[in-house]
Each structure stands twice: as C-alpha cells, then as structure tokens.
Amino acid sequence: GDSVTQMEGPVTLSEEACLTINCTYTATGYPSLFWYVQYPGEGLQLLLKATKADDKGSNKGFEATYRKETTSFHLEKGSVQVSDSAVYFCALSEANFNKFYFGSGTKLNVKP
Amino acid sequence: DAGVTQSPTHLIKTRGQQVTLRCSPKSGHDTVSWYQQALGQGPQFIFQYYEEEERQRGNFPDRFSGHQFPNYSSELNVNALLLGDSALYLCASSLFGTGDNEQFFGPGTRLTVL
Numbered sequence: 001g002d003s004v005t006q007m008e009g010p011v012t013l014s015e016e017a018c019l020t021i022n023c024t025y026t027a028t029g030y031p032s033l034f035w036y037v038q039y040p041g042e043g044l045q046l047l048l049k050a051t052k053a054d055d056k057g058s059n060k061g062f063e064a065t066y067r068k069e070t071t072s073f074h075l076e077k078g079s080v081q082v083s084d085s086a087v088y089f090c091a092l093s094e095a096n097f098n099k100f101y102f103g104s105g106t107k108l109n110v111k112p
Numbered sequence: 113d114a115g116v117t118q119s120p121t122h123l124i125k126t127r128g129q130q131v132t133l134r135c136s137p138k139s140g141h142d143t144v145s146w147y148q149q150a151l152g153q154g155p156q157f158i159f160q161y162y163e164e165e166e167r168q169r170g171n172f173p174d175r176f177s178g179h180q181f182p183n184y185s186s187e188l189n190v191n192a193l194l195l196g197d198s199a200l201y202l203c204a205s206s207l208f209g210t211g212d213n214e215q216f217f218g219p220g221t222r223l224t225v226l
Contacts, residue, residue, distance in 0.1 A: 100145070
C-alpha cells in the first residue's frame, strides 16, 4: 500500500543554516506530493506541492522536487529563520482520490 | 472567505461515552475527509464523505462513523470511547475530482478520553 517515510526529528538548527528534511514514498500509481507545516496548537497548512515527476514546488523560501526515480520529495531551505520552527509533514495523495497518506512528521527547532 | 471550521475546539469524555465532532468545509468545497492525529504522529485517514456518502475508509473500527449533510458539512461520531481514542481530530475539505488533490485542513478538535 501507499506510505510515506520521513526523517525523524527533532532537527535543531541555528538561524540562517541550511535545511533538508528527507522524505521518500511508496505508491502504486502516480501520486501528488505535498509538504504541510503545523505550528504549535494549530492545524495543518499547505506549504508546497508537486503533482508530477520533476515538478518543483516552492513557497516562502522552501522548495522540494518530485523525484520519481528515487521516490523522494525532500524539503529544502537555504536559510532558516526562528519563525520556521514547526512540525513538517510529507504527504502523498493518489490521483483523484483525495485521500492523504502522511509521514510521522519532523520537528524543526531554529535557535537565534 | 471562511476556511474549514471545526467544533468544539476541545472535548473531554470518559471511557465508554460517545462523542460527535463537527466540521464545515471551505466555501465551494464538496468533499470532507476526517483524520486522527495522535500525539507526536502524522494524521491517519479515517474516512471521506462526498455526496452524503462514505466514499473511502481507512483502517478504523466501526465505532467510528460519520455523516455529511446537504450543505456539505460533516459529523464524526465515535462510540464506546477508549483511552486510545485521545487525539487531535482533523477535518479537511476539497473539491471532488480536481486534478491537484489539494486539501484544506481545519484547526482540529482535541479529544481527551479519561
């Protein structure tokens, strides 16, 4: 069945450091891939998405590229800020099903 | 434009009781999905409603049931509550059949079972 695996946290970085959160997936079809962010006490917010192979999603300085050959969708940011501290979830959705499979989440702590 | 709303925000119940959680989808959306997020875990898909019918279901027992109303709002019911049902319950709305499968999430209802 479909599944998502992402690196365990927490990840602790200093402000302006580079960020990579690894995400790999298993899917039977051709899924869309997503990164969601969850701030303390809040629900999930869509950060970025990619709907087909080689697409790059980007938002707020974050980016991720849909790599079908490695079944990966790693999240990257060149310079993190304290305000980026949150839990990040990688997710996939099979085409036309709207059912999401989420990874277990990676907590990011950014220190001033 | 109101996003996805859920009520109540928090709820405390005891084992064996029943609970009903409510969700109103984002304006223009017709599909509602429910997820359970245990502490420190990613959300797990419970089920999805479209056209007032359950269309898909995750690996949850029959104690979890739902309903969708003609205005697309939805309820999640959990019977015979167990301690393990304590979690954040998230509702997500979307437009059925769209190619990008984007879902919008509500803030969640925090259920505590004592």
